[in-house]
Amino acid sequence: MYNLRIIPRISHYLRRVEAATGMPINFQFMPEGDIAPGMQTAFGYDSSSIFIMLPQGTTRIGRRWEHSVYHEATHGLLLFNQGYHTFERREALTSEETKLAMILGSIVDDIVVNKIVSEEGVQPFGYYYLQTVKQENMALKNGRDPYAAHLKIGPDFGAKFKICRYILAWSFLEHFRLVYLNRRLLRRYLRLFSESFPDQIPETEKSVDLISSHNIFSPQGHGVVIREISRLWGISGKVAMVVYS
Ligand SMILES: [Zn+2]
Numbered sequence: 001m002y003n004l005r006i007i008p009r010i011s012h013y014l015r016r017v018e019a020a021t022g023m024p025i026n027f028q029f030m031p032e033g034d035i036a037p038g039m040q041t042a043f044g045y046d047s048s049s050i051f052i053m054l055p056q057g058t059t060r061i062g063r064r065w066e067h068s069v070y071h072e073a074t075h076g077l078l079l080f081n082q083g084y085h086t087f088e089r090r091e092a093l094t095s096e097e098t099k100l101a102m103i104l105g106s107i108v109d110d111i112v113v114n115k116i117v118s119e120e121g122v123q124p125f126g127y128y129y130l131q132t133v134k135q136e137n138m139a140l141k142n143g144r145d146p147y148a149a150h151l152k153i154g155p156d157f158g159a160k161f162k163i164c165r166y167i168l169a170w171s172f173l174e175h176f177r178l179v180y181l182n183r184r185l186l187r188r189y190l191r192l193f194s195e196s197f198p199d200q201i202p203e204t205e206k207s208v209d210l211i212s213s214h215n216i217f218s219p220q221g222h223g224v225v226i227r228e229i230s231r232l233w234g235i236s237g238k239v240a241m242v243v244y245s
Contacts (some may be wrong), residue, residue, distance in 0.1 A: 006061040041068040041167035043075040050076035074113040087239040096154035111171040140192035201237040
């Protein structure tokens with residue numbers, strides 16, 4: 001069906017997720033720019049399938065893709081097998097609110113997903129993640145905002161995207177065993193972030209405290225946290241929480 005070669009280890013995991021969820025996994029090939037900046041892949045679903053979005057022109061899913069493809073498939077596992085909540089729109093959203101709802105829907109899920117992926121023996125972050133953090137550190141150290149492009153989508157999205165980047169780095173330090181050099185890199189990132197965006201810190205800390213004070217690795221604790229964060233972000237009235245499994 002696709003002109004796409006997938007290494008056996010990855011296709012085996014995809015078949016396991018299909019068996020557990022009862023949903024076929026399909027690939028969607030996206031034009032350049034349609035997958036968020038800094039991401040290799042994205043997750044989507046409809047009533048009858050799980051989608052893994054790949055950049056147009058992808059012909060081979062090898063080791064470089066391992067984390068990203070496991071990661072997106074595992075989003076499907078949380079929703080369609082493990083009883084985790086997600087959001088659906090309750091009313092028409094602006095394009096900025098749609099993107100906000102998308103990152104809100106993945107900010108906490110990604111920590112749970114990365115944990116499951118690492119328990120499968122795959123590294124907990126994407127192939128380019130540490131390299132991206134190094135570039136972010138360099139920009140912050142030189143007084144540049146590495147997220148300036150995201151502000152073009154809208155001021156709220158720009159602010160929340162930063163928070164997501166902080167939470168992701170924090171989550172690797174909090175919940176994963178990392179080698180010393182990677183820990184040092186991420187600690188440096190959190191420090192540079194705090195020095196560069198002091199206005200952002202109170203809101204970021206509120207989200208981090210919420211995540212720390214509940215068991216996000218259970219559907220119930222995860223549900224409480226994403227409900228509270230949707231309130232903090234001011235879109236709780238516009239989206240509804242739903243469970244599919
Ligand atoms: Zn994700």
